[in-house]
Amino acid sequence: MRQLILKIPKGNKEEVLKTVEKFNGKNTIFLPNKEHDVFFVYLPNQKVNDFLKQIDEFGEPEVNLIPRGVISMYPPASEAPDQVADVQPKSSLEIYLGGIQSVGSMFGLIGYSLVAGIIVWIGLFTNTAYLLVAAMLVAPFAGPAMNAALGTAAGKADLLKSSLSRYGIAIFTGIVASFLMTLAFPLKTLTPLMEEISQVSKFAVLLPLVSGFAGAVNICQSERDSLVSGAAVGILVAASLAPPVGLVGAGIYMMDWQVVWSSVFRILLQLLGIHIAATLVFYYYGKVSPGGVRFLKGNRLTGLITTGIVAVGIAAMMFWQFSKPAFLRKASMNTELNEVLDAELQKIPYILVLNKDVTFTNEKYRDTPVANFAATVMLKDTLLEKGEVKARVIEHLKKNMNYDIENLFEVYDIKVVDQ
Structure with missing residues (x-):
């Protein structure tokens, strides 16, 4: 509810009270004056604007609108909780x-x-x-x-x-x-x-x-x-x-x-x-x-x-x-390429993937955006050599990674660690 204080030319008391009732106003207080009638009116939030539009018919009213919520309670007392809970959006x-x-x-x-x-x-x-x-x-x-x-x-x-x-x-x-x-x-x-x-x-x-x-x-x-x-x-x-x-x-x-x-x-x-x-x-x-x-x-x-x-x-x-590949979509493309990289690394049977990461840089190589594919892997078979495994992993990624990004320069940073 909102509280309005109205100052209206005399002779409009009944019309104003009827208007207040029409717009579901409650607990109205009327204070007669020599030249004006003063009303303290309490209205539902969304009724304020339409109420003031209609009040304009009674001369040129002076209005004070207090932009704070007011709790109006009125008979029957048993409905007071519902009256308080009726919170409406502000008026336009x-x-x-x-x-x-x-x-x-x-x-x-x-x-x-x-x-x-x-x-x-x-x-x-x-x-x-x-x-x-x-x-x-x-x-x-x-x-x-x-x-x-x-x-x-x-x-x-x-x-x-x-x-x-x-x-x-x-x-x-x-x-x-x-x-x-x-x-x-x-x-x-x-x-x-x-x-x-x-x-x-x-x-x-x-x-x-x-x-x-x-x-x-x-x-x-x-x-x-x-x-x-x-x-x-x-x-x-x-x-x-x-x-x-x-x-x-x-x-x-x-x-x-x-x-x-x-x-x-x-x-x-x-x-x-x-x-x-x-x-x-x-x-x-x-x-x-x-x-x-x-x-x-x-x-x-x-x-x-x-x-x-x-x-x-x-x-x-x-x-x-x-329409601009890799220029204005880098953040989401990092995630997408990470998924592709992880899927391909999981297909290699002789390594255990410890972590992986794909990042775009703000640099270009031959006018082509650069993406760094990094991964740290551990050998499942200790008989394999690290250098050979690194080369085979990179070769596998180059041949099998499939994504919908054109004109991308790939850089691979694969680290092979001991058990």
């Missing part, structure tokens, strides 16, 4: 106004983006994964991303443009921070954590989709109905943005364009995926639409055009990803 009006209020100052946006970029760089430079998590907490990417989706759902071009500009400023600031840190403390080669993060999975599109869904649901739900904190959802949204932002700055300094373009790909994919998922949640679950929010006159065509552009953008990026 509160969702929209809450998004606008979360914009914050430009100084804070730039400041937090700068700090996040520095923390990411330190984490990447020192191979410290928990610093990346810290950067996700600080990075102010979730707010602009959610507000852009709100702008699309509501058909408000102004909110969409301002949110996208703030998103761009936050990303650019993070990139500049990382670049300046690399300039101050020069890097000549990628750290292991940088190489790992620079590799994109073929499932990369799923993360922004679930992030956008979770972020929008968290905004729409009432605070007592939300099982996950807003900060946790913010981390989810920033999880796939902060690390690639730091990589872009470092990659530009080292002129490693493969790292730069893979990171830019992920940044753009995050924005598009989060945007379309959050827009659909706001529109269908939060009921935020061009004509669905009080006093808001959005343009439905704006929402349709923007959603269409985003959908086409995602399709284009998927085509780009899957």
